[in-house]
Amino acid sequence: MPDAETPARADALRNRELLIKVARHAVAELGLGVSVNEIVRRAGLGQATFYRRFASREELLSAVLGDVLDEVLDGLRQAAEADPAQGLRDALRLLVEHQARHRGLFELLNDHPGAAAEVHADSQARVREQLRRIGERAQEAGAMHPDARWQDLPFLAGSLAATSPSCLGIDADDNLTDRLLGTVLAGLRTGTARV
Amino acid sequence: MPDAETPARADALRNRELLIKVARHAVAELGLGVSVNEIVRRAGLGQATFYRRFASREELLSAVLGDVLDEVLDGLRQAAEADPAQGLRDALRLLVEHQARHRGLFELLNDHPGAAAEVHADSQARVREQLRRIGERAQEAGAMHPDARWQDLPFLAGSLAATSPSCLGIDADDNLTDRLLGTVLAGLRTGTARV
DNA sequence: TTGCAAACGGAGAGGGGTTCTCCGTTTTAT
DNA sequence: ATAAAACGGAGAACCCCTCTCCGTTTGCAA
Numbered sequence: 001m002p003d004a005e006t007p008a009r010a011d012a013l014r015n016r017e018l019l020i021k022v023a024r025h026a027v028a029e030l031g032l033g034v035s036v037n038e039i040v041r042r043a044g045l046g047q048a049t050f051y052r053r054f055a056s057r058e059e060l061l062s063a064v065l066g067d068v069l070d071e072v073l074d075g076l077r078q079a080a081e082a083d084p085a086q087g088l089r090d091a092l093r094l095l096v097e098h099q100a101r102h103r104g105l106f107e108l109l110n111d112h113p114g115a116a117a118e119v120h121a122d123s124q125a126r127v128r129e130q131l132r133r134i135g136e137r138a139q140e141a142g143a144m145h146p147d148a149r150w151q152d153l154p155f156l157a158g159s160l161a162a163t164s165p166s167c168l169g170i171d172a173d174d175n176l177t178d179r180l181l182g183t184v185l186a187g188l189r190t191g192t193a194r195v
Numbered sequence: 196m197p198d199a200e201t202p203a204r205a206d207a208l209r210n211r212e213l214l215i216k217v218a219r220h221a222v223a224e225l226g227l228g229v230s231v232n233e234i235v236r237r238a239g240l241g242q243a244t245f246y247r248r249f250a251s252r253e254e255l256l257s258a259v260l261g262d263v264l265d266e267v268l269d270g271l272r273q274a275a276e277a278d279p280a281q282g283l284r285d286a287l288r289l290l291v292e293h294q295a296r297h298r299g300l301f302e303l304l305n306d307h308p309g310a311a312a313e314v315h316a317d318s319q320a321r322v323r324e325q326l327r328r329i330g331e332r333a334q335e336a337g338a339m340h341p342d343a344r345w346q347d348l349p350f351l352a353g354s355l356a357a358t359s360p361s362c363l364g365i366d367a368d369d370n371l372t373d374r375l376l377g378t379v380l381a382g383l384r385t386g387t388a389r390v
Numbered sequence: 391t392t393g394c395a396a397a398c399g400g401a402g403a404g405g406g407g408t409t410c411t412c413c414g415t416t417t418t419a420t
Numbered sequence: 421a422t423a424a425a426a427c428g429g430a431g432a433a434c435c436c437c438t439c440t441c442c443g444t445t446t447g448c449a450a
Contacts, residue, residue, distance in 0.1 A: 008425095009417085009418060009419080009424095009425060009426065010418070010419090011417070011418070011425095011426065011427080012418095012425080012426060012427095015426085015427090035407080035408060035409085036408085036409065036410080037407085037408075037409085040428095045427085045428080046427065046428035046429060047409085047410075047411090047428085047429085048410085048411075048412085048413095048426090048427070048428065048429080049426075049427065049428075050410095051409085051410060051411080052425095052426070052427085056409085056410085057408095057409070057410095110357075110358065148378065149374065152371065152374055152375060152378070155358045155371060155375060156375060156378070158357070158358055159354035159355055159357055159358050159375065160354055162305075162353070162354055162357035162358075163305070163350045163353055163354050163357075176347065176350060179344065179347060179387055180347060180350060180351060180354065182382075182387030183343065183347070183351070183379060183382035183383060183387050184378060184379065184382055185382070185387075186381070186382035186385040186386060186387055187377075187378035187379055187380070187381040187382030187383075187385070188378060188382075189385070190381040190382070190384070190385045191381060192374055192377030192378050192380075192381055203396095204395090204396060204397065204446085204447060204448080205447070205448090206396095206397065206398080206446070206447070207396080207397060207398095207447095210397085210398090230436080230437065230438080231437085231438065231439085232436080232437075232438085235399095240398085240399080241398065241399035241400060242399085242400085242438085242439075242440090243397090243398070243399065243400080243439090243440075243441085243442095244397075244398065244399075245439095246438090246439060246440075247396095247397070247398085251438085251439085252438070252439095
């Protein structure tokens, strides 16, 4: 446990940064369930070092997820300023790609078991807020049918992201996500078909 | 291990059926990772009884998944005979609903870690075969744009199913899956938007 | 009714994993 | 040089898993 008064030692600071960097990749790859063991193994450090820098596993996860959420939020804010049709495209694509590349983010945004929903609830609320703006602008511009709901956008993005990691099966198809995204965008513009 | 010659005892048969029935529900709820422990606990039996009826955990899982796949296959065959537009609808809805209600099936069809892809590979191939037929018929009838691919249908279904279990978050929304399905069907008819 | 094979449940072996701590050693910075 | 702080590895204490052993109970046929 670091003494709040004395200035931290150089190696301590270095290792803290290293752990955050490594954890970012590990959470992206393995999800929120990643173990401290795995993180310190990748960092080439001991477990005790981890617990000297962070109070718990959750504290580090929270830090990592905060960073990623901020990144997403920045992108969405830009999409909300852009041309409405393009902004909708960009927003969906951003959400899909980030979630497809970052399993931890996917698990957090889709309430997977093991993800504490209240972690960064504020940032998650801001994500929804931006999506509402993006959806409403797209509807006004005719890029999204009035019947479609902005509330469904995160679900659609999560849906598409869910398939990305599992493309291994039938064919190694790089454009799968692009095609599915195109299909969904077309559906959003046209409006839902009666089922 | 049962003696192949002597007729099985009534209680042994009863317990075998019970284990299969309970496992079906457990796999639907908890996925392929469900433990023998959990199954026998739900069945009110001992673990030894389980291993006297089945050679391994995998043997029971395989039996359960075979049944579910057969069910799906039956439904798809019907959809492949119906009106092409309706058949596409029915097929997607069937796949989504079955996967949404049966986590084990979802994990198998979407190559989740822990799912042996080769389990019932024959049935899985037949599923794809029916989907090809359904997709091609829909395209001929104009219910699916020529640019859309039948190969993407299982991914779309898996995508939508993936969100269903996690509707807890924003609002308890019973029609979410219906709406997303409608959006996807509209997109399939219209053809993919450039991304 | 009785006898015995078969089925039974629970305990536990043996494996894996996890989070987090203790302690003897090394590094840093004065 | 010295002392405080950081270090790594071992391990405590817990959880869960698959699968087996063994003493007891049950079903069935003579």
